[in-house]
Amino acid sequence: MQPLLHDVVICVDAPAFAASPRDGQLRGAHVQGFYDHDRRLLHTLCLLLDDREPEPIGVQPLGPHQVRFTAVHRDPRDRTDDPTMIVERVRTAGVGETIVLRNVGTRGRTLRVELAAATDLADIADVKRGRRRALVPCTGASDGAGLEWRSASGHAELRTTVSAIGPAVADGPEGGTLTWSPVVLRPGESWQVTVTVAGRAALEPSGHPVRPGEPASWSEPVIETDDRRLRDLVSWGLRDLDALRLADPLGGADGAAEDQFIAAGCPWYLTLFGRDSIWSARMLLPLGTDLARGTLWALARRQGRVHDVFREEAPGRILHELRPATAQHGNGMRLPSHYYGSVDATPLFVTLLVEAWHWGLPDAEVDALLPYAERAMDWVLERTGEDTDGLLRYNPPRSDGLRHQSWKDSEDAVRDAAGRRIEPPLALCEVQGYAYEAANGLAELLRDRNRPDEAQQLLNWATALKKRFADLFWLPSPDGPATRYVAIAVGHGPTPVSGAASNMGQLLSTGILDEAECRDVAAWLTDPQLNSGWGLRSRSATVPGFNPLSYHGGSVWTHDTAIAVRGLCATGHHPEALALLHGLLDAATHFGYRMPELYAGDARSNGSPAPLAYPAACRPQGWSAASGVAVLAALLGLRPDATCRRLTARPAAPTPLLVRGLVLAGHRLTVEVDRKATVSGLPEGWRVQDG
CATH class of the missing domain: 2.70.98.40 (Glycoside hydrolase, family 65, N-terminal domain)
Incomplete structure (x- = not known):
């Protein structure tokens, strides 16, 4: 065991x-x-x-x-x-x-x-x-x-x-x-x-990640706030991220900077993981674009080129994980050293490039990485084109690979409201949001590069996906906190999988939901079914099969809660965001601010004991450590737009907050929030716009 x-x-x-x-x-x-x-x-x-x-x-x-x-x-x-x-x-x-x-x-x-x-x-x-x-x-x-x-x-x-x-x-x-x-x-x-x-x-694997020879590209921001929990969560998280850095030995040639990225987690996943490394880099973009650049190049060099059933490789597909050699992983699972069994890493790769561009990744780097993003988007379009419902699904081609291929990848990751396991092929709700966000972002980048026709094709595709999503993923709930909720997935038929889950929280910042839909999701995320009081449960506590100490069936994932907070802030649902955030920060005090990969989803009450760590959780873990910066950025409400050199500020901070050392296009910013946000240190030609 x-x-x-x-x-x-x-x-x-x-x-x-x-x-x-x-x-x-x-x-x-x-x-x-x-x-x-x-x-x-x-x-x-x-x-x-x-x-x-x-x-x-x-x-x-x-x-x-x-x-x-x-x-x-x-x-x-x-x-x-x-x-x-x-x-x-x-x-x-x-x-x-x-x-x-x-x-x-x-x-x-x-x-x-x-x-x-x-x-x-x-x-x-x-x-x-x-x-x-x-x-x-x-x-x-x-x-x-x-x-x-x-x-x-x-x-x-x-x-x-x-x-x-x-x-x-x-x-x-x-x-x-x-x-x-x-x-x-x-x-x-x-x-x-x-x-x-x-x-x-005995045998050194070629191209396997190595210890970095250069220091971390980011500096810890100076945070002045009455809430010590936020300051300590950011500080301890950055220390762990420094220790989780790896470098790609295939990069850094001709005197160029190392291509560094964040390993997924210790002890089990101390290597390059497409989805995890991308999310860690996304969360740290307010501290500079170098980590995103390194992550993008490490994955671009290993982007799928051929069709290979054992590796589940396909042209344009982004790597799921990199290991020194093929290995048995238990429960009959046998994974190759280069494994591509992930449905979400590929659209997330595209979005990371787009967001890094907005945060100031130099044009030369953006243009060099753009062909890889286009090939990644081609894979998304090809997969959805082959699907009868036009959705981005996973359906593993072999029995000894990962059965579920999103971030909820355990054997029983998807259950319905009756507690029954639901098997692939499946289209996860958040994966459709990732694809929608990637298409819109890449269209924006192509239009900026004077390629309007290709941009419009992507926008048309995204519009059609948004309509299909609205038609297929919503389920009624007369007795719930809102009259409907987003199904965790759509299976055969297409049949939506019933039972509320946290996945819908990751849709908020993708743009695939309209204003009314965002309001309904916000109501669910803060309802006691999903909000444990310590963070966001992965599955509703009211459905059969809920287990607060399961991997994906009721536990709280640090990064999942942080992404939900980020989305709630981005869509203007500040009270709901703060309700989740304070639970997360309170949990952090009990973990010494080294947040585990996940922890128990037991309900919090007056006088209840500290939350329990999931007994096999990685700690430190990449996107958990990066979550402090993610929620800090969410509270500041900053959204850069490289096309018009505009920084939108829509703060959600409930108390005065001053942050020095954020980075936009190589310039260090100072952001002061006291009802409104004041930003100094902007790059030349940039302006601030209130949210």
């Missing part, structure tokens, strides 16, 4: 991470270990003092990439109840750890220090499915100060700083041990050893 993560301490510096229990001891269980490039390098690293494990007393994050574990080693001969030997382990992702013993007592101590290490060199896909692999035999390092492991799948090594006391090295088929003895510490003295962990897969 998939290992649970809710009590796991994770530090990450993509593509490396370390996962530990709260006492810091790695015992070879579950997800524990040091990882790099989807390979577990070490799964056991257990510290013993005089044949006993230290007693843990605390764990302290020192940043996204580093954590400190503190323990004590007590001695019955001490004439005090206070600990006199403090043990500190500072673990750093991608590096290793430093172990410090401090004698804070009044008498000397003589210790035997042992460090036991072992590994299975498992692939992350095997770890995720709970598959146990045999231990790899261990050998002593040639320099006498470490251990090594080698197998057909990879190699790992553990090195220590040279010490006058040793270490003594013992190795064997089940692991190795480093021993320092005797370690003599007089009162006030300390002893330290640094352990480095390194290694890789």
Whole structure:
């Protein structure tokens, strides 16, 4: 079974991470270990003092990439109840750890220090499915100060700083041990050893993402507000995003900047994911366009070129996920290294380019990426043209790929109001919104490039899609908060799938809904059926099959709530947006502002306990970490228009708010909101228009 993560301490510096229990001891269980490039390098690293494990007393994050574990080693001969030997382990992702013993007592101590290490060199896909692999035999390092492991799948090594006391090295088929003895510490003295962990897969995959060589392209904005929750959510999110950055090794040639993007999440998805990386880049556009540029190029280089059933590749289709090799993912699912099984990444790619253009992506970059966006749109038009209802559907061509191919991609992601699982082919409601938004945005860009005929064809297609959507997706609900709601999907027939779900919230900012339809959706999003009080539930709590701790059947997804807030603000439903936002911000206080991928959708009440994290949720996770910037931008209500150099400001902030350091076309803005928005620092030729 998939290992649970809710009590796991994770530090990450993509593509490396370390996962530990709260006492810091790695015992070879579950997800524990040091990882790099989807390979577990070490799964056991257990510290013993005089044949006993230290007693843990605390764990302290020192940043996204580093954590400190503190323990004590007590001695019955001490004439005090206070600990006199403090043990500190500072673990750093991608590096290793430093172990410090401090004698804070009044008498000397003589210790035997042992460090036991072992590994299975498992692939992350095997770890995720709970598959146990045999231990790899261990050998002593040639320099006498470490251990090594080698197998057909990879190699790992553990090195220590040279010490006058040793270490003594013992190795064997089940692991190795480093021993320092005797370690003599007089009162006030300390002893330290640094352990480095390194290694890789046996075969380096060509073009696989690497650790960035350049710093993040964004700077943290200065936020002045009475609401500390908002400020801390943005700040902690940006720290996690910095640790989740990866670079495309195929880019950055001829002195150009690196093409960086955000990995989907740690530990399971620490790589390029089309949908997730695109949404993270979209959310961060108010801080600059470099991340969007890097994300677009990383995906453009891997855009589908041929028809391939196993990869589900097609010309123009955007990659779903990139892995080092083909792998078994459990439940009979076998995915190739380059997998295209996503229906939404392709239209989202088009929209990211359009939004980056509006936020000031240089014309040369826009023009270079435009052919890729056109090919992506061609794929959308071809798929809808083949559909009898003219909708963008998914219908997986093979049984061992992803069954559901939108962001709700679990086995039971789509259920109806009776709780029955609904199988593909399916046209998800938000996917039609993505396609509509992409067509309108690309038409706007083509018209700006003096291609009016092609632009008009896209606009005509979008208009027809909007009408089909209005005819097929609405269901009556006489007893609901509004008299109708948007079906999560349309299946055969076409038959709409009944039962209210959060998907309709992602339609608000796409333009596919008219004013009255937006008002009905807003009523549903804030009704207790969907609004848990901590954020937006993925499925209504009133339908059979609702489960607050399911992946997509009632849990709250951070990014989904943020996108709904963004859409509510964009359509002028500010009270509804603030109701969801305050629930999200309150939840953030209980998660230390490192928002998990998703958390439980239990109803909030006066005096109710803190929300529970979904037990296998990624944390940190890309679009969850980016959600703070998304809701900040939503409150400011900024919408740039590159065609007429106009920045519309329609703030929703309930209290005064001042933000310095937003970026438009390379210029740093200051935005002050006090009922209305005042913007300074605009690029030359730009003007502000009130919403």
